[in-house]
Amino acid sequence: MSLEGKHLSFGYRRKGKVLEGVSLTVAPGERVGLAGPSGQGKTTLCKLLSGYERPRRGEVLLDGRPLQAYRGLCPVQMLWQHPETAVDPLMKLGDTLREGGQVAEGLLEALHIQPAWLNRYPAEPSGGGLQRFCIARALRPGVRYLLCDESTAMLDLITQAQIWQFLLQWAEEHQLGLLIVSHNAALLERLCTRIEML
């Protein structure tokens, strides 16, 4: 039972190499931190693990089965750095949310998302509000791993703490596995059960 990236290699151009032979495992309920200088492929690794990109070599396994074998909504979801670029600006938030099917019960209340918001467009809520919306969108009933790529770097400290305290509690209750990418060493120290360098 785990999300496993095995000997992953990837490059965006034919000759370019972003990742070479990288392996990483996240177990349910585990919180793994991923640190390292800019340009080392942290975001790329997240994209491979959540199925946005296919590795050139190596494989991504979920409970021993290749990630591609899962149909429907991917059980591995990503939480992006810039929430405003992760939603369709011309769709009302409610429609964006319904696109992915059912929302886990009590989630909207727990994230303080007011029902009135769902009738609005993404440009209206603040950055922190929109990131909370993206969390609600990602945490479907079947989702078991959440990859957070610098998800709170642009937010102020209080909003950051609000979001992480919520995610920690949710992860604990639902045995959600978290991969947390950040440049902030103190944040990783606080959040993670294990920290990997890339």
Next chain:
Amino acid sequence: MEPILEVKELSISFTQYSRGTMQTELPVIRSLSLTVAPGQVVAVVGSSGSGKSLLAHGILGILPYNSHRAGELFFLGQPLTQERMEQVRGKEMVLVPQGVTYLDPLMQVGPQLWKGSRDGTHRKRSRTALARYGLGEEVEGLYPFELSGGMARRVLIATAAMEQPRLVIADEPTPGLDARSARRVLGHFRELAEGGAGVLLITHDLELALTIAHRVAVFYAGETVEEAEASDFAEGRLRHPYTRALWNALPQNGFTPIPGTQPGPGEVGEGCPFAPRCPRQGPECLGKVPYMEWNGGRVRCLHPEGETV
């Protein structure tokens, strides 16, 4: 020593059309006061949407046409009028903007540094400026898209350091950089300050600000709520409940959030904008709150922390 920049009760508002031809005033910065002395790094810390970038644009006089500015600004002891802003900006007063998008994408770095002039002195100066930030001559021949995030940031600082500026305004200079590059970039600002310039660092990252700033001004919903020495934070000598909440939300401290969100422009009434989230608030907080000297710093609060010394 005479301060380089003095901002007194600055407010900036925008005129917007609400319905048809009905116009409304939307205040974004309400009462902002701060002082930058020579050799000092002053950080303005506030969350996104609190109007931080507008402060920089207001000082440089590059606000959009539908904005309105009130309050007093002094640069080197003289009133800073729109006319004077246009004279000194780019020379004595420079901006280090947020990102590469402020560079011309169709122009090589070199010509942008020379500012249209191709004579020997400009070339020599740009080379020294680049070399100072660890960039070689070959960078002059690159286009902005060929620069990495850290390089672009150093090029932007080099454009600012080309002239001997008295005041450097840096707008969010660190997001997207890893901890080491961020510290290096901030080190460059500290160097500029050690050379006698004043540095105004605008950021949302309290932790990084504290590593280089001498003074910190905390900004909430368009107002400065506190001005403190950087050392006050580590020593626990804070004044405003919002500053306390920020400090407690740091991962290495309590990591405890307070509920609620910052009110947006136009949602703020007459009283303290932080009152709805404040543990120390009372009915008197709905009235006007003065900005006062308190415990070696300044605070805009009726119930600040700490005893007067």
